[in-house]
Structures are given as structure tokens and as C-alpha cells.
Amino acid sequence: MLSRHQDPIAAIATAPGRGAVGIVRVSSPQDLSALVTAVCGRPLKPREATYLPFRSAQGEAIDHGLALLFPAPHSYTGEHVLELQAHGGPVVLQLLLARCLEADPALRIRLAEPGEFTRRAFLNGKLDLAQAEAVADLIDASTEAAARSAGRALAGALSGEVGQLRDALIQLRMLVEATLDFPEEEIDFLQQADALGKLRRLLERLDALLDRSRQGAILREGIKVVLAGQPNVGKSSLLNALAGAELAIVTPIPGTTRDKLSQTIQIEGVPLHISDTAGLRDTDDEVERIGVARSWDAIREADVVLFLHDLTRMGQADYEREDAEIRSRLSGVEPARILQVYNKADASAPSEAGAAAPTSVDAPRDNSTGATAATGAPTTTDVLRLSAKTGAGLDVLRQRLLQQVGWHAVPEGLFIARERHVQALRRTREHVDLALQQAAQEPAALDLMAEELRLAHDALGEITGAFTADDLLGEIFSRFCIGK
Ligand SMILES: Nc1nc2c(c(=O)[nH]1)N(C=O)[C@@H](CNc1ccc(C(=O)N[C@@H](CCC(=O)O)C(=O)O)cc1)CN2
Ligand SMILES: Nc1nc2c(ncn2[C@@H]2O[C@H](COP(=O)(O)OP(=O)(O)OP(=O)(O)O)[C@@H](O)[C@H]2O)c(=O)[nH]1
Ligand SMILES: [Mg+2]
Numbered sequence: 001m002l003s004r005h006q007d008p009i010a011a012i013a014t015a016p017g018r019g020a021v022g023i024v025r026v027s028s029p030q031d032l033s034a035l036v037t038a039v040c041g042r043p044l045k046p047r048e049a050t051y052l053p054f055r056s057a058q059g060e061a062i063d064h065g066l067a068l069l070f071p072a073p074h075s076y077t078g079e080h081v082l083e084l085q086a087h088g089g090p091v092v093l094q095l096l097l098a099r100c101l102e103a104d105p106a107l108r109i110r111l112a113e114p115g116e117f118t119r120r121a122f123l124n125g126k127l128d129l130a131q132a133e134a135v136a137d138l139i140d141a142s143t144e145a146a147a148r149s150a151g152r153a154l155a156g157a158l159s160g161e162v163g164q165l166r167d168a169l170i171q172l173r174m175l176v177e178a179t180l181d182f183p184e185e186e187i188d189f190l191q192q193a194d195a196l197g198k199l200r201r202l203l204e205r206l207d208a209l210l211d212r213s214r215q216g217a218i219l220r221e222g223i224k225v226v227l228a229g230q231p232n233v234g235k236s237s238l239l240n241a242l243a244g245a246e247l248a249i250v251t252p253i254p255g256t257t258r259d260k261l262s263q264t265i266q267i268e269g270v271p272l273h274i275s276d277t278a279g280l281r282d283t284d285d286e287v288e289r290i291g292v293a294r295s296w297d298a299i300r301e302a303d304v305v306l307f308l309h310d311l312t313r314m315g316q317a318d319y320e321r322e323d324a325e326i327r328s329r330l331s332g333v334e335p336a337r338i339l340q341v342y343n344k345a346d347a348s349a350p351s352e353a354g355a356a357a358p359t360s361v362d363a364p365r366d367n368s369t370g371a372t373a374a375t376g377a378p379t380t381t382d383v384l385r386l387s388a389k390t391g392a393g394l395d396v397l398r399q400r401l402l403q404q405v406g407w408h409a410v411p412e413g414l415f416i417a418r419e420r421h422v423q424a425l426r427r428t429r430e431h432v433d434l435a436l437q438q439a440a441q442e443p444a445a446l447d448l449m450a451e452e453l454r455l456a457h458d459a460l461g462e463i464t465g466a467f468t469a470d471d472l473l474g475e476i477f478s479r480f481c482i483g484k
Pocket of ligand 2: 268387
């Protein structure tokens with residue numbers, strides 16, 4: 001009984017819709033020559049593009065295009081791969097795909113699931129798991145920086161770093177195991193001081209890789225920012241100013257925005273998913289009430305909440321009461337995720353604004369002072385003064401947003417990474433740290449140390465897929481597009 005991972009598969013590999021060229025692709029562990037003869041009318045030279053008619057079952061030309069055969073194992077998937085490069089119309093590609101499915105009944109070709117070609121490339125050792133993920137991330141990249149970083153990960157940047165750390169771990173494991181296995185030997189394979197030094201160096205290297213992976217993950221995931229506050233404080237104006245386009249309706253009428261409006265922009269290549277929301281207030285208007293409920297949902301899901309205030313109304317009793325009300329309801333949100341933003345600075349003199357409206361950003365800029373590990377930034381005293389109308393203060397806001405999620409420019413080429421990779425590195429680090437603690441005992445608890453190093457090795461191996469459960473693979477590849 002063959003597993004479904006050995007079925008011949010076919011799919012349209014190019015994006016749905018019309019395009020200059022479209023590709024139908026077949027991958028099969030079994031020989032494709034009968035299929036090739038049926039569809040292309042002749043055998044194909046390996047890896048050579050041939051212009052010819054693609055034949056229907058009746059022998060008519062469905063289209064004229066380029067046919068390419070990659071005999072196993074020298075193909076994207078490592079299996080036999082046939083590519084039909086046709087004209088990129090949805091109907092012609094569907095016809096061609098249907099033709100491939102039936103052209104050689106003995107093959108029993110089926111439609112490919114999302115990511116199945118790349119899954120096979122992984123299973124056949126053409127790519128490791130981190131590289132396969134980079135394929136998807138390259139396709140999904142929403143900024144140039146993200147695309148370039150995904151390209152580096154695909155080329156093996158993350159895998160290479162992980163591989164070096166794994167080699168160091170293996171070396172150390174061998175020394176520890178040897179010392180355990182031959183306790184009577186004259187020479188110690190591993191001196192305690194030596195072990196401590198090696199473990200400390202390993203931790204340093206893990207920390208460096210963790211930092212770069214975290215940056216890579218930010219580049220991939222982006223930052224979810226929500227604009228929140230009372231009606232009329234300028235949330236929609238700020239969205240438009242950040243996006244550089246008139247996306248949201250702006251009027252002097254409180255309650256203008258009723259529905260959430262989201263847009264992805266970028267700051268230094270970091271994708272920023274920014275949402276404008278309905279102004280927070282109690283209202284009898286049914287539609288607006290639903291909008292306000294959605295605002296609160298968005299606030300709960302945000303990485304960063306920009307809590308907007310209107311400098312021209314500060315000190316007014318009604319306004320202050322409403323703001324206090326919102327503030328108390330925001331107490332359920334981690335304070336570190338909230339940034340206070342004072343808008344309409346152009347229309348208010350700093351002196352009028354009073355003590356509550358600071359004149360400059362007094363946020364600590366240094367991450368090391370009381371920074372939280374999760375976000376890299378302290379925030380209780382954080383305030384930003386700006387004008388959505390004139391654009392004053394927007395640059396400071398942009399920098400503050402990057403700082404909020406712990407983004408800093410990485411000197412060498414950055415590679416894209418996923419939260420999954422960051423978590424695996426964290427677990428690796430924890431086990432190496434525990435190994436260090438065991439090694440520091442007097443005498444060193446070698447057996448416990450060996451066990452921690454084994455666990456560290458396993459955790460590290462999850463990144464490239466050396467030790468990865470089948471269901472995780474299913475999860476990862478199901479997120480690809482069909483035909484990839
Ligand atoms: N037309 C077309 N373009 C494409 C792809 C494709 O499958 N078809 N790709 C994918 O979707 C990407 C390219 N990926 C590929 C990766 C490996 C091989 C390949 O033939 N590998 C062989 C030989 C390598 C060599 O000659 O150095 C091998 O690994 O043995 C082909 C494409 C992007 N562009
Ligand atoms: N002077 C000045 N006016 C501003 C500024 N930002 C917004 N406004 C004005 O304030 C009013 C409300 O702006 P919006 O952006 O619609 O406010 P909002 O917070 O989205 O309001 P709702 O959608 O009702 O919740 C408009 O008349 C804007 O022109 C600013 O920085 N300076
Ligand atoms: Mg609005």
C-alpha cells in the first residue's frame with residue numbers, strides 16, 4: 001500500500017486568473033513517459049524546453065506551449081516533474097490540468113493539496129523545513145525587506161546558522177557521553193572548566209541567533225496597530241497620514257467612522273497592519289454600537305494600541321470624563337501595549353495643554369532600562385505629541401512603533417524567521433542553560449547535563465525538520481497555496 005505521499009500529483013502552479021503564461025505541473029515518483037507521449041506527442045529531452053502543441057484526448061491542440069521534463073531526482077520535488085508552460089488563461093489551464101489527470105490512467109494522478117510539491121521537496125531532502133517555510137514566506141512577503149530576507153532564508157541562511165550550532169552541540173554531547181561511558185579513563189574527555197566555557201559560548205551564540213530570528217519574525221508577521229480613542233480625536237486622520245492616502249472618511253462630526261478599516265503600510269520594511277476604529281463612546285445608535293464593540297475586539301488583539309487624545313479639548317470636563325472612562329476599560333489591556341498619543345498639536349499651544357499633555361516624547365529610548373522581554377519597551381511614561389493634520393511628530397511615532405516591538409536594524413543580511421523558530425530557539429537555550437547549571441555543580445552532574453544537551457539538540461532540530469512531528473508538517477504545508 002503506497003502512502004498518499006507517493007501518489008502522482010498535478011496542479012496549476014501559477015496564480016489564479018489571467019496571466020501571460022500559466023504553468024501546469026505534475027510530480028510523480030513513477031515514470032512519466034506515457035503521459036508525456038500522450039500530451040506532448042513525443043518524448044522530451046530532460047531539462048530542455050520544447051515548443052509543441054499540448055494534445056487533447058481527441059488529438060486536438062489545447063494550446064501551444066513549452067514542455068519541460070525534469071527526470072528524478074533532479075527536480076524541484078526530487079521526483080519526476082513535468083511542466084507545461086501554456087498561455088495563462090484560467091480555462092485553458094483547467095483544460096490542460098484535466099488532460100494531465102486522465103492522459104495516463106495507470107498513473108492515477110490526483111490534484112495536489114496546498115504546499116504538496118514543496119512538502120515533497122522537503123521529504124526528498126531538496127529543502128529543509130526552514131527553507132520550505134521560506135518558500136511560502138517569499139510568496140507571502142508584503143515588503144521588499146521581507147522578500148529579500150525570505151530569499152536569504154530560502155538560500156539557507158537560517159538553516160546554516162542552526163547547523164553550526166547543532167554541530168557545536170553534537171561535539172559537546174560526544175565529549176560528555178564519552179566521559180560518562182569511560183569514567184575509569186586516566187584522561188577526562190571533558191574538564192569541568194572547559195565544559196563551562198563551551199556551554200557559555202554556546203549560550204552567547206544562541207542569544208545572537210535568537211535576536212536575529214526575532215527580527216526576522218517581526219519582518220514576517222508585521223505589527224498589528226490599532227488606533228483607538230473617543231470620537232473626533234483624529235484616528236482616521238492619523239491612519240490617512242500614516243498611509244499617505246485618503247483611505248478613511250474624515251469629518252468634524254463625531255461618530256464618522258463606524259466600521260473597522262485596516263491597511264498594511266511599512267516602516268523601514270516592517271509591515272504595519274494598522275486599523276482605524278469607531279470612536280469609543282456609549283451610543284443609542286445600533287450600527288455605531290456594533291462598531292464600538294468591534295473597536296474593543298481590535299484593541300484586544302493588537303500588538304500596539306495607539307490611544308489618541310485631542311489636545312484642543314483637554315481640560316474640558318466631558319472630554320476628560322470620557323477619556324478616564326476609556327482608560328479604566330483599557331486596564332484589561334497590558335499597559336506595555338498602549339501608547340498615549342496626543343493629537344492636534346498644531347491647534348494647541350504647548351502651554352495651554354497643561355501637565356497632562358507633555359510637550360515632548362519622554363519615553364526612555366534605551367531598551368535596557370526596565371525593558372520587558374516581550375516587547376522590548378517600557379511604556380508607562382510614554383507619550384507622543386503630534387499632528388495628523390500637518391504630519392509633525394509622525395516620524396517619532398514611526399520610530400516609537402518599531403521600538404515598541406523590539407525592532408532594530410540588524411547589521412548583516414537579515415533572514416526571515418517564524419515564531420515557531422523563535423520558540424524552538426528559546427527552548428534550546430533553556431536546555432543549554434540547564435546543562436550549564438548541571439555542569440557547574442561540584443562535582444559536575446554529568447548525566448543530567450547529558451540529558452539537557454540531548455533535549456537542546458532535539459529542540460534545535462525542530463527548526464530544520466530533523467525531528468518534527470507529522471501533524472506539524474501538515475500544519476505548515478497546508479498554509480501554502482495550491483500548486484506550490
Ligand atoms: N518554471 C519554473 N520556475 C520555477 C520553479 C519551477 O518549479 N518551475 N520553482 C519551483 O517551484 C522555483 C525554482 N525552483 C527549482 C528548484 C530546483 C530545481 C531543479 O531542477 N533542481 C535539480 C537540479 C539542480 C541543478 O541543476 O543545480 C536538483 O535539485 O537536483 C528546479 C526549480 C522558481 N521558479
Ligand atoms: N487641527 C487639527 N485637526 C485635526 C487633526 N487631526 C484631525 N483633525 C480634525 O478633527 C476632526 C475629526 O477627525 P477624524 O480623523 O475624523 O477623527 P476620528 O477620531 O476618526 O473620529 P471618529 O471617526 O468620529 O471616531 C476632523 O475635522 C479633522 O480634520 C490635527 O492634527 N489637527
Ligand atoms: Mg474616524
